[in-house]
Amino acid sequence: MTKDERGNEPFRKALNRLAPGRSVLDLGTGRDLLWARHALQSGARRVVAIEGQEDTALKVRRKLTKLGVGDRIELVEGWSTDIDLQDRVDVCVAEVIGCIGGSEGAAAVISDARHRHLNDSGMIIPARCVTLTGAICMRDLMPAPALDPITMHYLERTLDVIGHPCDMRMALRGVRPDDLLTGSAPVETLDFSTELDPTAEETAEVIVKRPGRVDGLLLWIRLWGHADDEPIDSLAQDLGWNPVYLPAFAQPIPVEQGDRLNVRFTRTLSDDHVHPDYFATVRLTTRHGTHEAEAESRHHPRQFRANPFYATLFSDSRHRSAH
Numbered sequence: 001m002t003k004d005e006r007g008n009e010p011f012r013k014a015l016n017r018l019a020p021g022r023s024v025l026d027l028g029t030g031r032d033l034l035w036a037r038h039a040l041q042s043g044a045r046r047v048v049a050i051e052g053q054e055d056t057a058l059k060v061r062r063k064l065t066k067l068g069v070g071d072r073i074e075l076v077e078g079w080s081t082d083i084d085l086q087d088r089v090d091v092c093v094a095e096v097i098g099c100i101g102g103s104e105g106a107a108a109v110i111s112d113a114r115h116r117h118l119n120d121s122g123m124i125i126p127a128r129c130v131t132l133t134g135a136i137c138m139r140d141l142m143p144a145p146a147l148d149p150i151t152m153h154y155l156e157r158t159l160d161v162i163g164h165p166c167d168m169r170m171a172l173r174g175v176r177p178d179d180l181l182t183g184s185a186p187v188e189t190l191d192f193s194t195e196l197d198p199t200a201e202e203t204a205e206v207i208v209k210r211p212g213r214v215d216g217l218l219l220w221i222r223l224w225g226h227a228d229d230e231p232i233d234s235l236a237q238d239l240g241w242n243p244v245y246l247p248a249f250a251q252p253i254p255v256e257q258g259d260r261l262n263v264r265f266t267r268t269l270s271d272d273h274v275h276p277d278y279f280a281t282v283r284l285t286t287r288h289g290t291h292e293a294e295a296e297s298r299h300h301p302r303q304f305r306a307n308p309f310y311a312t313l314f315s316d317s318r319h320r321s322a323h
Helices: 005-018 034-041 054-067 106-116 149-162 308-313
Strands: 023-027 046-051 073-077 089-094 118-125 128-136 185-191 200-207 212-214 216-224 244-247 253-255 260-269 276-286 289-297
Touching (some): 005 034, 005 089, 023 034, 034 046, 034 073, 034 089, 046 054, 054 073, 089 106, 128 200, 185 200, 185 260, 244 289, 253 276
Parallel strands (some): 023 046, 023 089, 046 073, 089 118
Antiparallel strands (some): 212 253, 276 289
16 A cells, blocks of 8 residues: 555545644554654654554564654554553544455444544544445456466465465456446445444445446445545546455346346444454346345355355366365
8 A cells, every 4th residue: 555646645635634733643554654654744743653563563663763763753562452542642544444445444443543542623534435336247347257376376375374265355456437337326434533333234226327237246435535635436546445346146137227226235343343244235126027135245254155256266276275
């Protein structure tokens, strides 16, 4: 994300607005101290950087020494949900946004920061993140789904850590708004200026715009660094956050203009009580009948080859880690 200029712009602009003269907390600073350093450059009077990964925190300390800003940026090691700060702060910048907006635990983590780390009038960056959905047909976009060698390499390393094969969340690079068969509608709304419930349910309806086939949902984010700024959109723009494909129907369903797709999208807390599990109930109403399906995207997935998309993607010939 450090090099994602478009994705970083909302955070940078919001810090330019809010940091001058205020105390700033960089929640999950990372080895480059990106937002802690930018807060200083923007005129913050005090900066606290939190880092939970022990090896990354060591790199951060070395970076602070190298840059000569160790006296201006206070590093606190640990997870933000586990530690207590000596003094509360005015601004919290938290780049804990996922390809599905809340999938990195934003609701739980930022709610905790608001209650325990922020002053009463404290402000959060980003201000808002909305996950939208629309219907696509992956079989038409990618008739024979496959992973390139680089992606396969990282997938196998990840599965080695997990310890078992599973249907991991699939983000897609290169998909565009024109690939949607329908309009779009929000299914997860995270307004960080208000109290957030880590568990929630939203419903959406989208209308088919052109004839085609539907086999699943596309999920992507729209994000505001500051409420008064224009948002970025991970479907319309090339960002570090890629749209996510959620398989729904076992076989593509033919659709015509005017058909309706209804989605009930539920967010619950996973077993770590921070990251969410997502569940979608999909109802497609066409002129020829109604089709229903259920789909899920868990933080710790257990299913493997649970539907035709993953069965093809993780076939024996393409997925050595399955054995």
